[in-house]
Amino acid sequence: MKRHFVTALFCCSLLSACQPNKAENTPIIAEQNPSNTVVSFEDAYSGLSGNTIIEHAKILASDDFGGRLPATEGEVKTLAYLTEQFTQAGLVPTEGDSFLQPVELISITASPNATLSIGQQNFNYKENMVVGSQREQAQIDITDSEVVFVGYGVNAPEYNWNDYEGLDVTGKTVIILVNDPGFENPDAGVFEGKTMTYYGRWSYKYEEASRQGAAAAIIVHETEPASYGWSVVANSWSGPQYGLVNPDKGASRVAIEGWISIEAARAVFAEAGKDFTNEKAKALQGPYHSALALTASASVQNTFETSMSYNFIATLPGSELPDEHIIFTAHWDHLGTDTSLEGDQIYNGFHDNATGTAGLITIAQQLGTLTERPKRSMTFLIVTAEEQGLLGSKYYANNPVVALDKTVANINVDAMNILGQTKDVAVVGQGKSELEQYLVAAATKQGRVVVQEPRPEAGYYYRSDHFSFAKAGVPALYAYGGATPLNDEVAAYRKKMNVIQRGCYHQVCDQYRDSINPAGMEEDARMLMDVAIQVANAEIWPQWSETSEFQRK
Ligand SMILES: [Zn+2]
Structure with missing residues (x-):
């Protein structure tokens, strides 16, 4: 009785028409x-x-x-x-009689002997660079790919900002700053100031470079705008990398995606006769890109396997x-x-x-x-x-x-x-x-x-x-x-x-x-x-x- 009484009260207080039955x-x-x-x-x-x-x-x-x-x-x-x-x-299963939703994952593991060189600089895996590939291929190489600095690597019509404007990066290696231009220039009225937009995320940078047809996309790690240190990059990027099983086997992605440390970036820009800090300052002023007159080569050996993992879902x-x-x-x-x-x-x-x-x-x-x-x-x-x-x-x-x-x-x-x-x-x-x-x-x-x-x-x-x-x-x-x-x-x-x-x-x-x-x-x-x-x-x-x-x- 008590239970029914409380039910009726509950229902009356919430619905305009009370339906105790x-x-x-x-x-x-x-x-x-x-x-x-x-x-x-x-x-x-x-x-x-x-x-x-x-x-x-x-x-x-x-x-x-x-x-x-x-x-x-x-x-x-x-x-x-x-x-x-x-x-x-x-609680009960949300649908059917199982709490589990199968999620087919593909894990791609790049061999730790992956290489990246830009100009005369040869970088060391995890120490100052990480590279990988989401393509389902055993061996991925890029050789002597022209290097272009594309600022923040952003194509955002609603902010009237396109770093790729007038640029063809087909087959090229793009070097990209992390976060978006609002971060360093919070009062300039660009993007959302300090608040990061999706254009600041690393996942976006690779998506856009892929749409632009680049061969490789390398993000420059900086602790402040990334909001985490190099060790997070090194740890998250080594070992098996998971993706959802994709019908195109990753063909629409850039061949090589990765990061370099800020020190590595400074060395690259110096070899190209440019100063990283100056170039970054230009990239902050407005949409920006500049060729670095260097080439990049990279090699990644992948092993990959699919595996089944599960989301758990239960309902009251x-x-x-x-x-x-x-x-x-x-x-x-x-x-x-x-x-x-x-x-x-x-x-x-x-x-x-x-x-x-x-x-x-x-x-x-x-x-x-x-x-x-x-x-x-x-x-x-x-x-x-x-x-x-x-x-x-x-x-x-x-x-x-x-x-x-x-x-x-x-x-x-x-x-x-x-x-x-x-x-x-x-x-x-x-x-x-x-x-x-x-x-x-x-x-x-x-x-x-x-x-x-x-x-x-x-x-x-x-x-x-x-x-x-x-x-x-x-x-x-x-x-x-x-x-x-x-x-x-x-x-x-x-x-x-x-x-x-x-x-x-x-x-x-x-x-x-x-x-x-x-x-x-x-x-x-x-x-x-x-x-x-x-x-x-x-x-x-x-x-x-x-x-x-x-x-x-
Ligand atoms: Zn978490």
Whole structure:
């Protein structure tokens, strides 16, 4: 009786016309609450524990999972763990009887004896250059290809900027600056100032060079505009590189893609009789390219194999509108194990992204206890191969299990806040959609304010799985505890933890530590669950802002 009473109340408060009988047909999944006590959202909210997040994350980031590389034993263990946890939480497969969506990956491994020379300079793999190829060919060579500096390598009609204007780069090697011209010139009114646009992303640079017909595209690494150091490039680019299986076998891509260090770039420009700093300054003034009167040669030997990996997807069916879904995303994968390393060889990926995966397990567990289910369905999509270019979420967006026009919103969780409680909440890509209104409400409830992400120049909106939804037109939110600690005690902890974690992004030292305080993860997970519940029960769907580069398709 109590249950029916509460159902009716719930329904009356949300719908203009009350239909209490409808609740009789509400799908009830597993019986999570045998004692028949009413579990309200507030109970589920205050019961969500940061310690639970830590416990799940500790397991996923244990050495036993080997760093969770796609298509390894670590994946088998991860998927088994997710299946067990989401089943126990009372969730069901989103479609059919399996939680798994197969994603066929191709892994291309360049032999470490890959070479790149520009002019008289011969570079060393991982030390000052990385090269690879997305073409499914065993041997890829370019020989004496003319070198052209193409500035930022951007062709953006809406910003009236085309570095390739009047230039034919067919068969040539293009050298490209990282980020977009707004980064160094934030007040010049070009692009979005410090905020990185998609034109600043390395993935865009190769896509555009491929469209232009170049043979090779080499990006100059600079720590500030890239937002990460050379070691991140060296580590991410060596070992197997994954892509989605492509019908054209990569023929539409440039033959060689890679990076050189800033020191290597300076040497190249000097040999061509130019100064890198001067050339960069010209590239900042407006669309720019200049021939370097040097040639480049490169050689890559690829071995490749296809493999099957999986996205995990589970749903808590909605009580009123089960066909409409709010989709949480997190990536389960990380970088695996590198047996060539001395000492620790396992990229445990505790922060990135065992915490996010664990956060979603914990949110699902709490939602599963609710006496009254949210009006719309809550779906948890835990994707593969994020680290290799958002591949799992990209595949999902191309092959959605829930139709995109039934997907109300996406909320992404990638690397939760392990630095303790904060006074603020950083929203990545501020101002893009109405989801922020719900975020503000949830943050305000916790006494927090919503602020812009600390480094909009880092392009984080394009660097995790929500971007795949945004590109497909689904409003997507990525937000987490900000940079202002709650009090002096948290500030001291934050300072200490920052020192410990420094330099651990995509390194073997991103691992579980007893000293990690779960309070920041707890408040963020509660907040995101709150946002999801508000969207699930709202009368209307959230929309993109008019000024956003993304819109519903
Ligand atoms: Zn991540």
